[in-house]
Amino acid sequence: MTNKESIMDRWIFSALTRSALALAVVGALAACGNLTAGGIGEASVAMSGDAPDQGASPQMAVVDGPARTDHDDDDPEGELEADLTVFLVSAGGEAFLLTDGEVRVRVDLDGVEEPTIASRSVAAGDYTALRIVFTEIEVEVDAGLVIGGVEIVGPVDVEFESELTVERTIDVTIEDGERAELLVDLNADSWLQAVDPVTLSVDAEVFADLVTVRRR
Numbered sequence: 780m781t782n783k784e785s786i787m788d789r790w791i792f793s794a795l796t797r798s799a800l801a802l803a804v805v806g807a808l809a810a811c812g813n814l815t816a817g818g819i820g821e822a823s824v825a826m827s828g829d830a831p832d833q834g835a836s837p838q839m840a841v842v843d844g845p846a847r848t849d850h851d852d853d854d855p856e857g858e859l860e861a862d863l864t865v866f867l868v869s870a871g872g873e874a875f876l877l878t879d880g881e882v883r884v885r886v887d888l889d890g891v892e893e894p895t896i897a898s899r900s901v902a903a904g905d906y907t908a909l910r911i912v913f914t915e916i917e918v919e920v921d922a923g924l925v926i927g928g929v930e931i932v933g934p935v936d937v938e939f940e941s942e943l944t945v946e947r948t949i950d951v952t953i954e955d956g957e958r959a960e961l962l963v964d965l966n967a968d969s970w971l972q973a974v975d976p977v978t979l980s981v982d983a984e985v986f987a988d989l990v991t992v993r994r995r
Contacts, residue, residue: 822953920932963990
C-alpha cells in the first residue's frame with residue numbers, strides 16, 4: 780500500500796467516525812424529546828390560600844370536588860404555614876425541583892396575597908404535572924369558620940404522618956425564553972368546612988383533593 784493510499788484510507792475512516800458520532804448525538808437528543816433541543820424557559824409558582832374563581836381554563840388541573848365561587852364576606856380568616864417542595868413534571872415523566880430544597884411558605888386563608896413560592900429556569904418543552912410535597916401544615920383560624928353552629932378559632936391540624944404529596948395534571952408548553960406562571964390554589968374555605976369540631980383536625984385526603992393548579 781502506498782503512502783497516498785494509506786492517507787486516503789485514514790481520511791475515509793475519520794470521516795465515517797465523525798458521521799457515526801454525529802448520528803449518535805442526534806439520536807440521543809431525539810430520545811430526550813423537547814427538553815433537550817428547545818432552549819431555556821422559566822417556571823414560576825405562586826400560592827393562594829383561597830383564590831377567587833377565574834372560570835374554566837384549558838390549562839387548569841382536573842379536580843374532583845365542589846365548584847369554587849368568589850369570596851364571601853364570611854370566609855374563614857387566618858393563616859396557613861407549610862413546609863414543602865415543588866416539582867415540575869415533564870411529558871417524559873422527569874421531575875424538576877423548582878424550590879431551593881424544602882421551603883417554608885405562609886399564606887392568608889382568604890387569599891388576599893399570592894406569594895411566589897418557587898421560580899427556576901427549566902428546559903423548554905411540554906410539562907404535564909405539578910407536584911407539591913408537604914412535610915408540615917399549620918393552620919391558625921382567626922375568625923369566620925362556623926361548623927354546626929359553633930365558631931372555630933385557633934389552630935387546626937391537617938392530619939398526615941411524614942409527608943403529603945399533592946400532584947395535579949397540567950398542560951403547559953414552555954417555549955424558549957418564555958416564563959410560565961402557575962398558581963396553586965389551596966381552596967381553604969372548602970376543606971375547612973370538613974374540620975372536626977371536636978379534634979379540630981382535617982383529613983389529609985380532603986385537603987389534598989381540593990387543591991387546584993392553573994396557569995395564570
